[in-house]
Amino acid sequence: MSSQEIPEEENLPSAQEPGHGGAVERADDPFADPGLPAHQPRIQDIDERAAKRSERVVAFLFLLSMLATVAFIASFVAFPVDKIVYIWPLGHISILNFSLGVTLGVALFCIGAGAVHWARTLMSDVEMTDERHPIAATPEVKAKVLADFAAGASESGFGRRKLIRNTMFGALAFVPLSGVVLLRDLGPLPEKKLRSTLWAKGKQLINMNTLEPLRPEDVVVGSLTFAMPEGLEEDSEEFQVEIAKAALMIVRIQPDDIKDKRELDWSHQGIVAFSKICTHVGCPISLYEQQTHHVLCPCHQSTFDLSDGARVLFGPAGHALPQLRIGVNGEGNLEALGDFEEPVGPAFWERG
Amino acid sequence: MKKLSARRRHPLAAVVVLLLALAATGGLYAAFAPADKAQADTTSQSLAIEEGKKIYSVGCASCHGVGGQGSSDGPSLVGVGAAAVDFQVGTGRMPAQQPGAQVPKKKVIYSQKEIDQLAAYVASLGAGPAQPTSEQYSPDGADIARGGDLFRTNCTQCHNFTGEGGALTHGKSAPNLDGVDPKHIYEAMQTGPQNMPSFPDTTMPEQQKKDLIAYIQAVNGADSPSPGGLNLGGLGPVSEGLFGWIFGLGACIAVAIWVAAHTAKAKKS
Ligand code: FES
DSSP, X not given: OOGGGSOGGGGSGGGSOOOSSOOOOOTTOTTSOOOOOOOOOBHHHHOHHHXXXXXXXXXXXXXXXXXXXXXXXXXXXXXXXXXXXXXXXTEEEEHHHHHHHHHHHHHHHHHHHHHHHHHHHTSOOOOOOOOOOOOOOOHHHHHHHHHHHHHHHHHHTTTTOHHHHHHHHHHHHHHHHHHHHHGGGGOOOOTTTTTOOSOOTTOBEEETTTOSXXXXXXXXXXXXXXXXXXXXXXXXXXXXXXXXXXXXXXXXXXXXXXXXXXXXXXXXXXXXXXXXBOTTTOOBOOEEETTTTEEEOTTTOOEEETTTTTEEEESSOOSOOOEEOEEEXXXXXXXXXXXXXXXXXXXXGGGO | OHHHHHTTTSTTHHHHHHHHHHHHHHHHHHHHHHHHHHHHHHHHHHXXXXXXXXXXXXXXXXXXXXXXXXXXXXXXXXXXXHHHHHHHHHTTOOSOSSOSSSOOOOOOOSOHHHHHHHHHHHHHHSOOOOOOOHHHHOOTTOOHHHHHHHHHHHTHHHHOTTSOOEEOSTTOEEOOOTTOOHHHHHHHHHHOOTTSOBOOTTTSOHHHHHHHHHHHHHHHSTTOXXXXXXXXXXXXXXXXXXXXXXXXXXXXXXXXXXXXXXXOBSSOO
């Protein structure tokens, strides 16, 4: 039926049934509030059998949830943690993970679905109206409260006894200091720890793969090697703390390709050693491109040019990667000729 | 001596001489025979080099120069070794289709025999790493856990912690290692193709390469398990979070709308 065919009067508010909320006031006003439409009963409101059926559906959903929880516990007990099975379309997947996920999902979903079905088919759905009222207090109550406050203030002598007032302010201001002092417990002050690493004059460069001292002839042009200072054991307690500062990236560049004079001086026949810690916020970086000599940081894409003093080419890093000065000792092994000249890693307040 | 010459007319002298002569011939033969075999080897080798040279002048010389000395379009191949040729041509990267940030993997256009001939020719230009034998790269007898350690130290930064690959600067990228032939992984570590740094035996010994390959196969092979299922490319929390927000939350919203759109009234309006 198109709208043209509707008889005129049916569209007028007067022709509509008056709802619960309010009656139509003036039949000739086309913009009058039509009020709420009449309440429509649900099939469960009319038919007791339908209501019973809904009840059974809700109870079934809750029961299913209980069963799923039991199945969850059962699969937790039954399946070993490392059993892998093939399940389409997920592929080779741990049966334990899969069954725990499915059973817990079913258990939670059935509770939700049961509750929604219950609310929609069985709980009362009669439209209700709550009028809003102004929430301000009456003028008498306001006046009384103000009078009480003024009386209290003058009785306490707050304005007169200045000594009490000022010491109270002092006490209130001091109490929060105790909380600030507790922050001191967050750990010892870093002191000079950020300024130096384990590298020192004469420490040999240890290859992190073989744990043997690196020799210059091991490092070929285009290769990438990681080194740590001699004497640092991988299973020692302070290993993580120390390697986080001392980690080293070793590459070899044709001496003619090194653009930075100092870098060349600090290298050994083109073998250069740079800190592996990004100067932005300290991610380990080593995405080294051997043809361009660029190193990319995976965290925020800072790019450094290892053939030009590890200068920053791009990204948020604030300064070049620190270089370690290296040479060769009497046994023909690579060794450090001192610590880094500047603190490694990100800048900090007192860095200077 | 006198004693010996005194017996030269002894009836057994002829036999002794004969025996000595036989031994000498046998010994001489034994001394020369392997030399002959080696001769045969070098001829087949030089034949392969000849054949390789022909393939080279058709397919490679335009960029790498007639004698492999390189040109403005391609680097010199002197000293890159057979392993580099086997990797680049065996994965279809070479011959390159067009210049670009990086030469991608494509369909392989030469047979393994032709690749070997090409490799023989390039290896003859200057010493470089040879093709590895299957013993060197097969994951048998490897320590997968140690391989994982090495992978995280040396490879993860570019190739992702399970070898899914990742982005580099200016359009370059580290490829996914899924389905890459162990031989090619080995050769890549040894030769450092394109912008990948090399990991020569001096800093990463053979056994460690083997361990690494075993690890890659264990975590990124055709049927390596993914205990959680649906690993979403194995890229970690970013892709997982995005999936959760879009599909998880999207499904919740869709269900809510569906529930609200279906009236429970007896008389449908
Ligand atoms: S930590 Fe390297 S760019 Fe941010």
